[in-house]
Amino acid sequence: MNKYLKNKKWVSWIPDVIMAAILLGIGIIMVYPVLYEVFVSFSDSVQFVRQRGIMVRPAGFSTLAYEIVLNAKPIWTGFRNTILVEVIGLVFNLTLTSFGAYFLTRKNVLWKKPVNILIIITMYFSGGLIPTYLTVTGYGLGNSIWALILPAAMSTYNMILLRSYFSTIPDSLAESVMMDGGGHFTILFKIFIPLAKPGMMVMLLYYAVSHWNSWFSAFIYLRDVDKAPLQLVLKNMFAEESTELLKLINKFDNFDSLQETVRAAMMVVSTLPIVCLYPFLQKYFEGGIMIGSLKE
Amino acid sequence: MKEKNLQPKNRKYILAKDFRRNKVLYLMVLPVVAFYILFSYVPMSGIIIAFKDYKPMLGMWKSPWADSWGFGNFLEFFSNPFFGRILKNTLLISLYSIIFSFPAPVMLALLLNEVRLKKCRRVVQTVSYMPHFISLVVVCGMVRQFCLSDGLFNNLFQLLGVDSVNSWLQIPGAFRTIYVGTDIWQSMGWNSIIYLAAIAGVDHQLYEAAEIDGAGRWKKLLHITFPTIRPTIILLLIMQVGKTMNVGYEKILLLYNSTIYETADVISTYTYRKGLLDFDYSYSTAVNLFNSVINFALVIIANKISSKVSETSLF
Structure with a gap:
């Protein structure tokens, strides 16, 4: 900045300083709520209840909340169920989406247009909550984790995204495989999927995130507590007067004050893995948005 | 022949x-x-089943038709005293989202693009995406905690001299602000990516030419940068307007309680309660269908308007 002061150009930097200040403010607003939960989770629960004003560090220090959360069976069952849904779900997601996207990029296929129309219609019309609920339970999927996997087996948006990645691959490559006697499965698995790796990665991440965040289908379809994915477990823990939460903390003397610190620890434990991962995955997500916006 | x-x-x-x-x-x-x-x-x-009187024992197809030539469920909804309330709440939440949530990422993108301190830009950009990766359940859990009587909001307002309240989530007048505010917090950074991408595509020669003509920063922003992202803005605005009636139930179900139904209950949450809590399947489906029809009409109208105003349109 000194250089500019000398050049008497400092006036031109005033807007930059103001803008930087606004951006800094935005940055703080983005980070502080998360930081606050970290502080609360490490706070001594009694001191936290008494504390007033803006928190800039934990009130006292205690790892009791984490001990409770890490020993909580529902949290671990939730993690296990979520991972189960992720793994099975992703197998379905990736298979169906790449098959569909590949089909839609082929030429000289008589039924391509009808299939395309069939798919596009579903982007504008849907059965809505109750007919979908009745259909899914009508298939006998009620109270089963398949109710979380099959209705979410693919997303049209992601398929269109992958199709635009696939459509950049030159046709001559597919033709040369055909020449060598290879079929469509060979083309898809040996050429298209490896060449569209960034696209596959974006898709994988989008699906993984949507499974991770999903709680509503579990909430309406599952009755057994031990089948609940992590987000549903958390939802129940965050509810007012949560009996699930009380079960974990009622053996402590000051359990009423423990509620909030334990909840905060749950938020941190369930969110930390993702927030730590995302800076490394950011470029893939951004790539997905770019491609998506081009196609719109 | x-x-x-x-x-x-x-x-x-x-x-x-x-x-x-x-x-x-x-x-x-x-x-x-x-x-x-x-x-x-x-x-x-x-x-x-929206046009029927659905009986689980009989199934979808064999259930008898609803009265008034099948439109009984719709008539019941229109004459329901809650009809006006949930319609108003849905429209207001959408309107607030369009007024406040929609421009936020545009402004953030322009700010990030304009600021010449590159490091500041990089850090704020990365940080602003973060809330997008926090699950809705956790975000709403955080909001619930902030709204408590000894929570973050009350502590903040105390510094500003505002009286504390028992719980902000029990105050009907505060709900829309909480809803839209957290929405901005969670999606502003993420939604700015698309605008930043559009801005990055601007030909630098345009800026150079403008500088030669004596254009200052503000002029360049107004006549080059903004026009580049205008089609993107219009397109996303159409999609947003198309979603006017589509205020989702997930976030509201995680935040509301019966004391604030007055402002927080929207069509989708009403559909959920009527259908899955009261088991009034046909009625709930009718409400949902009414919603979808209006929604579809809105998409068409918004698209018509935009194709008249500019050359951007969805179909």
Whole structure:
């Protein structure tokens, strides 16, 4: 900045300083709520209840909340169920989406247009909550984790995204495989999927995130507590007067004050893995948005 | 005459030939088509219960038709005292989202683009995406905690001299602000990516030419940067307007309680309660269908307007 002061150009930097200040403010607003939960989770629960004003560090220090959360069976069952849904779900997601996207990029296929129309219609019309609920339970999927996997087996948006990645691959490559006697499965698995790796990665991440965040289908379809994915477990823990939460903390003397610190620890434990991962995955997500916006 | 006789045969021949050629492709797309039929089209056919008096024992097709020529459920909804309330709440939440949530990422993108301190830009950009990766359940859990009597909001307001309240989530007047505010917090950074991408595509020669003509920063922003992202803004605005009636139930279900139904209850949450808590399946489906029809009309109208105003349109 000194250089500019000398050049008497400092006036031109005033807007930059103001803008930087606004951006800094935005940055703080983005980070502080998360930081606050970290502080609360490490706070001594009694001191936290008494504390007033803006928190800039934990009130006292205690790892009791984490001990409770890490020993909580529902949290671990939730993690296990979520991972189960992720793994099975992703197998379905990736298979169906790449098959569909590949089909839609082929030429000289008589039924391509009808299939395309069939798919596009579903982007504008849907059965809505109750007919979908009745259909899914009508298939006998009620109270089963398949109710979380099959209705979410693919997303049209992601398929269109992958199709635009696939459509950049030159046709001559597919033709040369055909020449060598290879079929469509060979083309898809040996050429298209490896060449569209960034696209596959974006898709994988989008699906993984949507499974991770999903709680509503579990909430309406599952009755057994031990089948609940992590987000549903958390939802129940965050509810007012949560009996699930009380079960974990009622053996402590000051359990009423423990509620909030334990909840905060749950938020941190369930969110930390993702927030730590995302800076490394950011470029893939951004790539997905770019491609998506081009196609719109 | 001859040709006409040949046509059906011809068509059959073409179909058979196409099938032989693309057998493997059709095999591939079969599970995809099955998915759409089983999980999109079968539920769509279930919309018929909106016109019926659905009895679980009889099933969708054998249940008797609703009274008033099948429109009984709709008439019941229109005469319901809650009709006005949930319609108003839905429209207001959408309106606030359009006024406040929609411009936020545009402004953030312009700010990030304008600021010459690159490091500041990089850090704020990365940090602003973070809330997008926190699950809705956790975000709402955080909001619930902030709203408590000894929570963050009360502590903040105390510094500003505002009286504390017992719980901000029990105050009907505060709900929309909480809803839209957290929405901005969670999606502003993420939604700015698309605008930043559009801005990055601007030809630098344009800026240079403008500088030669004596354009300052503000002029460049107004006449080069902004016009570049205008089509993107219009397109996203159409989609947003198309979603006016589509205020989702997930976030509201995680935040509301019966003391603030007055402002927080929207069409989708009402559909959820009527259908899955009161088991009034037909009525709930009718409400949902009414919602979808209006929604679809809105998409069409918004698109018509935008294609008149500019050359950007969805279809």
